[in-house]
Amino acid sequence: MKQAFMVNADDDVPVTYQPQRFKVYTQKQLDKIPVLQRLPESLRFEMQVVANVLPFRVNEYVINELIDWDNVPDDPIFRLTFPQRDMLPPESYQRMADLLKSNPTPKEVKALANELRQDLNPHPAGQMELNVPRLDNEKLPGMQHKYRETVLFFPSQGQVCHAYCTFCFRWAQFVGDKELRFATNETENLARYLAEHTEVSDLLLTGGDPMVMKTRHLAEYLRVLLRPELAHVQTVRIGTKALSFWPQRFVSDDDADELLTVLAELVDNGKHVALMAHYNHWKELETPIARTAIQRIRNTGTEIRSQAPLVGHINDNPEVWARLWRTQIKLGIIPYYFFVERDTGAKHYFEVPLVKAWEIYRDAMKKVSGLGRTARGPSMSAGPGKVEIQGITEIQGEKVMVLRFIQGRNPDWVQRPFFAQYDEKATWLDHLKPAFGEKEFFFEAEYRAMQAQG
Numbered sequence: 001m002k003q004a005f006m007v008n009a010d011d012d013v014p015v016t017y018q019p020q021r022f023k024v025y026t027q028k029q030l031d032k033i034p035v036l037q038r039l040p041e042s043l044r045f046e047m048q049v050v051a052n053v054l055p056f057r058v059n060e061y062v063i064n065e066l067i068d069w070d071n072v073p074d075d076p077i078f079r080l081t082f083p084q085r086d087m088l089p090p091e092s093y094q095r096m097a098d099l100l101k102s103n104p105t106p107k108e109v110k111a112l113a114n115e116l117r118q119d120l121n122p123h124p125a126g127q128m129e130l131n132v133p134r135l136d137n138e139k140l141p142g143m144q145h146k147y148r149e150t151v152l153f154f155p156s157q158g159q160v161c162h163a164y165c166t167f168c169f170r171w172a173q174f175v176g177d178k179e180l181r182f183a184t185n186e187t188e189n190l191a192r193y194l195a196e197h198t199e200v201s202d203l204l205l206t207g208g209d210p211m212v213m214k215t216r217h218l219a220e221y222l223r224v225l226l227r228p229e230l231a232h233v234q235t236v237r238i239g240t241k242a243l244s245f246w247p248q249r250f251v252s253d254d255d256a257d258e259l260l261t262v263l264a265e266l267v268d269n270g271k272h273v274a275l276m277a278h279y280n281h282w283k284e285l286e287t288p289i290a291r292t293a294i295q296r297i298r299n300t301g302t303e304i305r306s307q308a309p310l311v312g313h314i315n316d317n318p319e320v321w322a323r324l325w326r327t328q329i330k331l332g333i334i335p336y337y338f339f340v341e342r343d344t345g346a347k348h349y350f351e352v353p354l355v356k357a358w359e360i361y362r363d364a365m366k367k368v369s370g371l372g373r374t375a376r377g378p379s380m381s382a383g384p385g386k387v388e389i390q391g392i393t394e395i396q397g398e399k400v401m402v403l404r405f406i407q408g409r410n411p412d413w414v415q416r417p418f419f420a421q422y423d424e425k426a427t428w429l430d431h432l433k434p435a436f437g438e439k440e441f442f443f444e445a446e447y448r449a450m451q452a453q454g
């Protein structure tokens with residue numbers, strides 16, 4: 001079995017990797033990370049303050065192989081994984097800093113943390129209320145069915161990640177707010193729901209990161225699709241950042257080969273298997289083990305598609321995206337989505353105005369060949385759907401932003417161009433106003449009606 005997914009180095013010597021221990025640090029062990037001792041005490045205190053409010057989790061691979069510690073705090077992977085002072089609004093920062101200096105009880109810290117989190121829009125885009133599917137009129141937690149063709153499934157064992165991204169829109173579920181967690185281990189409910197919904201062609205396993213699961217758990221969910229009554233579910237996508245944060249998952253972990261065998265089994269049974277890989281920066285693609293992981297996955301017949309948000313301080317630069325896409329094409333990865341950062345968490349720190357986002361997207365596109373131009377965006381995953389900024393132009397003397405739905409809660413909204421007043425400051429769909437003196441966008445009345453129905 002090992003042979004099947006073996007990859008060779010350029011000089012035809014088989015590359016083998018010894019299993020590595022997965023060592024992770026969270027807020028409580030922040031002070032124990034050896035390399036942090038190099039940083040000034042004041043900076044370490046700032047990190048503690050923020051890590052008490054926002055999620056923090058990082059592993060030794062990220063620390064030792066992805067971050068350039070000579071370039072901290074500017075290093076993009078450091079900004080991607082380590083807390084920074086400005087991620088909290090100044091007043092929130094001050095309150096937590098003052099409390100921590102006063103020798104507080106854990107209970108006091110927790111209470112303030114919970115209060116401060118409420119100001120950070122923990123659940124954007126009506127995710128909880130609007131998209132929960134029903135079976136025999138019972139709600140199915142851990143599933144979402146927003147767009148006709150695609151069902152999202154959140155396996156309960158996959159609700160963490162190998163490290164946490166500081167900008168993550170799912171941050172609320174990582175800081176222990178169980179109410180905000182939608183997760184399930186109901187394989188049979190999933191199977192029954194899919195069997196009853198023949199319009200569903202795609203199943204998307206997501207999290208957290210489903211790749212934190214042991215292969216034997218993941219395989220249980222995946223093999224459901226091989227049942228004859230689910231033949232209409234042609235595609236299974238797995239959303240993951242393991243290729244960046246823990247490529248060992250596909251190479252040297254105990255059950256890595258078994259995982260690849262399951263993926264190959266699905267492919268061999270006619271399914272389209274796609275790993276939806278989250279890459280923010282080309283630096284995540286440079287280590288030998290990251291590249292070995294990509295090759296091993298591709299050897300199973302699984303496609304790798306990439307997606308990521310544009311985030312300030314990390315990748316708000318066309319050069320970074322151009323190199324990311326060029327490297328992906330070289331490695332056989334297909335760029336898929338270029339997202340606008342969601343309106344949640346440390347958004348004020350990471351947000352990039354929509355106009356600027358479009359300029360970065362366009363400048364990056366100009367620098368790559370056609371195969372590198374497949375990422376759609378800049379795309380906002382908003383309540384009514386995924387809305388893309390197509391461009392900025394002038395129509396009859398009015399400067400406008402041209403928009404369209406890539407995905408809509410009503411499939412009929414998709415691909416219709418619509419127009420917003422040009423706004424250099426807007427960072428999200430609900431900041432935009434219709435152009436040409438119209439009162440509202442074409443979909444708004446219908447969307448309101450959908451919300452009222454629940």
Ligand SMILES: *Cc1c(COP(=O)(O)O)cnc(C)c1O
Nearest residue numbers: 144146147150152381386406407
């Ligand atoms: C993006 C997304 C999907 C997948 O949409 P595709 O256009 O098929 O990539 C499905 N469900 C939700 C909630 C999404 O945000």
Ligand code: SF4
Nearest residue numbers: 161164165168208241
């Ligand atoms: S890997 Fe994805 S789900 Fe996990 S923290 Fe990063 S953005 Fe969030």
